[in-house]
Amino acid sequence: MLKIQEIREIIKLVDQSSIEEFTYEHEGSKIKMKKKDAILSKQAPVVVASAPAPEVAQPQAVAAPAPAAPAAQPAEEAPKAPASDANLHKITSPMVGTFYASSSPESGAYVSVGDKVKKESVVCIVEAMKLFNEIEAEVNGEIVEILAENGQLVEYGQPLFLVKAD
Template sequence: MLKIQEIREIIKLIDHSSIEKFSFESEGTKIVLKKSSASKTVKTLVETEPTVQVEVAEVRAATVEPVEVKKEAPIAPAAVELVEDPTLHKITSPMVGTFYSASSPEVAAFVQQGDKVNTESIVCIVEAMKLFNEIEAEVTGEIVEILVKDGQLVEYGQPLFLVKTN
């Protein structure tokens, strides 16, 4: 089951996106998030067997309301499922701090999508307590996706880049 902090992070992501409805189901637990764009309301439901409704604390401007549960026949899994690619390596943040894609605003980013990296390639800087820590790729491959924006706060262990390994 998801922890309350993980649910809050999902709510924040949905609040900052154009997604109107999000559903997640795992091991008998179902979460449904609905966003009403007119009133900035996020509705949250956490369902387990038997049905339990949990209200999640207010996050920023969003208000949280329980959602009515209707028992329906199980739905076949979607044709498209997210499958984690074993050839993709996640470069994660080794600390809490601020992500910077370049050493200064005037210079180009260390890496961009499609760039080749090796184990010693510097991919970004994470600033923590006024110390600028260079983060290395630690693998050889190609940058497939940059998962954070320049200047964004990052958490310990948060994925920063996806690298297709050779």
């Protein structure tokens, strides 16, 4: 049976590679991974290619109002984007599961904004299939922002925390 840290390393390797699907079997255990982005990127061109072909006039009419709405959103998000990229480390979820900020409802959160963390510091738990997986900070630094709410479902690779690395 693989340890959680070994599974995390496999996930990182598959994520960084060009492999779209990975299966590992050993002593009755089986791990199967598929990249979600790879599936979406294959479907997106099909939808885009089929939409403009039937009617060219309607997408042009729809295209005029559409840029006005997104233009307002990036202006609001612009201050956050540079801040999140400048010396901030994202702690991401290594699996799909439920995010918990503390070990039990009665106890306090592992970390809060402004707390100092070390590489080995547990920052949260992600529960998947009745297994409670402790997530570590991975870097030394200070918690700048908590991006997930207690009890929220999180996806693989979803940012959970922003840490200002030392």
